Structure formats: structure tokens, C-alpha cells
Amino acid sequence: MPDSPVFPPAVVAAVLSHMNSDHADDNLLIARAFADPAATACAMTSLDGEAGYWGYAVEGSGDERDRELRMPWAAPITERAEIRREIVSLYEQAHARLGTIPRPR
Numbered sequence: 001m002p003d004s005p006v007f008p009p010a011v012v013a014a015v016l017s018h019m020n021s022d023h024a025d026d027n028l029l030i031a032r033a034f035a036d037p038a039a040t041a042c043a044m045t046s047l048d049g050e051a052g053y054w055g056y057a058v059e060g061s062g063d064e065r066d067r068e069l070r071m072p073w074a075a076p077i078t079e080r081a082e083i084r085r086e087i088v089s090l091y092e093q094a095h096a097r098l099g100t101i102p103r104p105r
């Protein structure tokens with residue numbers, strides 16, 4: 001879990017809600033690119049000034065999302081607007097890594 005909480009709990013909760021309801025496919029893409037191509041389910045679980053955290057599951061492990069992926073940001077962040085920038089960067093890097101095409105912005 002987070003090493004350096006920077007953001008208030010309400011901000012973290014809002015980001016997690018948005019990512020897990022509106023960007024569930026993006027979460028799974030990130031897990032497949034950076035953790036395990038066999039990931040079958042994924043949810044963002046936390047974030048701090050250093051990294052984003054996702055829980056994911058792979059085929060045969062159920063939907064428990066019991067494996068953790070920690071993805072460091074490009075640089076430490078302190079502002080809410082920087083969260084989006086860093087997640088979009090991970091999303092684009094995930095597509096590049098998997099050889100897929102990101103949706104237009």
C-alpha cells in the first residue's frame with residue numbers, strides 16, 4: 001500500500017471511484033502490460049505521491065484481485081491534476097508495451 005500519503009482520503013476515494021467505474025478496462029490493460037498478460041480482472045486500490053496501486057487476478061485465481069501491482073509515477077506528485085497526467089501516461093505506455101492503439105483523447 002501507499003508509502004507516502006499526499007492526497008486527502010476524499011481525493012483518493014474520488015480517483016479510485018472514477019478509475020474503477022469509468023476506466024475498468026484501462027486498469028486491466030495496465031495490469032496486463034506491467035504485471036501479467038494473463039490478468040483477468042483489475043481495480044485501482046490506492047495512490048500516493050510516489051505511485052499508483054492496483055489489485056489484479058489471473059486466470060484460475062478467481063476474481064479476488066489478490067495480487068498487487070505498484071506503478072511508480074514518472075516523478076513524485078503533489079497536485080490532484082498530476083494524478084490524471086500520470087495515469088494517462090501509464091495507459092499510453094501500456095498500449096505501447098502491448099502493441100495496441102490507445103483511444104483518441
